[in-house]
Amino acid sequence: MKGADLSRELEMPAGMETLSTPSFSPPENAIWLNETNDITRMFLAAGRIPDMVNIAGGLPEASLYPHEELAEISNRVLLDNPGDCLNYPPIDGLPQLRDCIAERYTTTDLKLTRDNVLILTGGMQGLDLVGKGLVNPGDKIAVQSPAYLGALDAWKPRMPQLDPFFPDANDFQPAKQFHNAKFAYTVPNFSNPTGKLVGVAQREAMIEAALECGSWILEDDPYGALFYDHEPLPRMIDLWSKQNPGEYRGPILYLGTFSKQVAPGLRVGWIIGPPDMIETLTIVKQGSDMCTSGLSQMIAQQAYEEGLPDRILPEILDTYRTRRDALCDAMTESLNQYFYWEKPVGGMFVWATAKQDIADTDRLLEDAMAEKVCISPSSAFDPLGTDRSSVRLNFTFTPPQRLREGARRLAVAMERHLERQRSNS
Ligand code: PMP
Numbered sequence: 001m002k003g004a005d006l007s008r009e010l011e012m013p014a015g016m017e018t019l020s021t022p023s024f025s026p027p028e029n030a031i032w033l034n035e036t037n038d039i040t041r042m043f044l045a046a047g048r049i050p051d052m053v054n055i056a057g058g059l060p061e062a063s064l065y066p067h068e069e070l071a072e073i074s075n076r077v078l079l080d081n082p083g084d085c086l087n088y089p090p091i092d093g094l095p096q097l098r099d100c101i102a103e104r105y106t107t108t109d110l111k112l113t114r115d116n117v118l119i120l121t122g123g124m125q126g127l128d129l130v131g132k133g134l135v136n137p138g139d140k141i142a143v144q145s146p147a148y149l150g151a152l153d154a155w156k157p158r159m160p161q162l163d164p165f166f167p168d169a170n171d172f173q174p175a176k177q178f179h180n181a182k183f184a185y186t187v188p189n190f191s192n193p194t195g196k197l198v199g200v201a202q203r204e205a206m207i208e209a210a211l212e213c214g215s216w217i218l219e220d221d222p223y224g225a226l227f228y229d230h231e232p233l234p235r236m237i238d239l240w241s242k243q244n245p246g247e248y249r250g251p252i253l254y255l256g257t258f259s260k261q262v263a264p265g266l267r268v269g270w271i272i273g274p275p276d277m278i279e280t281l282t283i284v285k286q287g288s289d290m291c292t293s294g295l296s297q298m299i300a301q302q303a304y305e306e307g308l309p310d311r312i313l314p315e316i317l318d319t320y321r322t323r324r325d326a327l328c329d330a331m332t333e334s335l336n337q338y339f340y341w342e343k344p345v346g347g348m349f350v351w352a353t354a355k356q357d358i359a360d361t362d363r364l365l366e367d368a369m370a371e372k373v374c375i376s377p378s379s380a381f382d383p384l385g386t387d388r389s390s391v392r393l394n395f396t397f398t399p400p401q402r403l404r405e406g407a408r409r410l411a412v413a414m415e416r417h418l419e420r421q422r423s424n425s
Helices: 031-035 039-046 068-081 082-086 095-103 123-133 149-158 176-177 199-213 236-243 273-288 292-307 308-334 361-370 402-425
Strands: 118-120 140-144 161-165 181-186 216-220 252-257 269-272 338-341 351-352 389-396
Touching: 031 095, 031 149, 068 082, 068 292, 082 292, 095 118, 095 252, 095 269, 118 123, 118 273, 123 149, 123 216, 123 252, 123 269, 123 273, 149 292, 176 181, 176 199, 176 351, 181 199, 199 216, 199 236, 216 236, 236 252, 252 402, 269 292, 292 308, 308 351, 308 402, 361 389, 361 402
Parallel strands: 140 161, 140 181, 181 216, 216 252
Antiparallel strands: 118 269, 252 269, 338 351, 351 389
16 A cells, blocks of 8 residues: 655745655555455445445344443442552453453363463454464464454464365365464364354364374364354363363463453453463563453453353343344245355354355455445455355344345345356356
């Protein structure tokens, strides 16, 4: 991006010469910036267009945020403990929140203390810190694909080699795919963008492969509480600990967040790992933001202490289950001739792949926007940026009636898109 031309002439008082200042030509941006995409900015802009059905983003339903309880907690922690709320907290987080997270994840096999926990400014910061702490230019990151756009954005400045892997493929061979990787990135519960679950056998195979290859596994789990149809599957960090009970020293770095359980605006997340890795990531965090807001940490800690996340979960699950069903029913009605998809058993997204080979979902987006429905094309989630076969549809942010309208509009857009593709071929 070229900066504005800042050259200008200064008018000097009468009698003095007119001086011209040197023009400013800004230096080039960093190379990796050429590889970013405009999708995230487009979601945000789409939200402001009147009558747009925005099923592109990944936002929770805002009316489910427990704002009154949070206001009351916030008031209380500020009055009772202004120091912890308003000072710079320790880089690795307030000890009481680290203890609380360690306790929540401790089981008979997995023994955690605060030394296993680093508090983050949202789970997003964990993605950034792991990239910053481990990856030199050209290093390999094995990435479950299609992948979370934010993770790809976080790692691009490190100029890695992103190597896609597909846990549900018949030829999935994690040991081959993790070979020489600094870490392998997986979202086993309802990946963003596909909404798919990684099965227990594949989770176990990935752990074995990480041990064999000497790579870390980054288990990113923002959607782990959002199971709509059955009990949660075991986390990978728990599968490891079942085989290796005791103080945690394993190869899995587990990433959790307050965002999907309560509210993303507080920006509180955490990473769980062996103590020496937590120390390393703490050094990295120091140079990133120095610390996570003490007020947000105090609110999160108090909310957990009072059981708030568990109390509001049933309503969140009911609302999202209803919306998931509404979107999938509407897709069956309007989109069956155009897309394949599977009904997800949790999370926030449906992944739909075009039945017609000529479809190009980057271009479909233009037709969809013209019909006032905003979707996310698959190229944004492909580490290599080339897949144009699919779309991600979000169902948590939009009420059922509008989801039905969105599916209807998408069918109109797809019909127009296919006509255009046929006439261009
Ligand atoms: N990982 C994944 C897979 C996500 O979908 C998100 C948010 N959409 C995050 C991490 C980051 O979430 P946050 O920073 O709000 O904790």
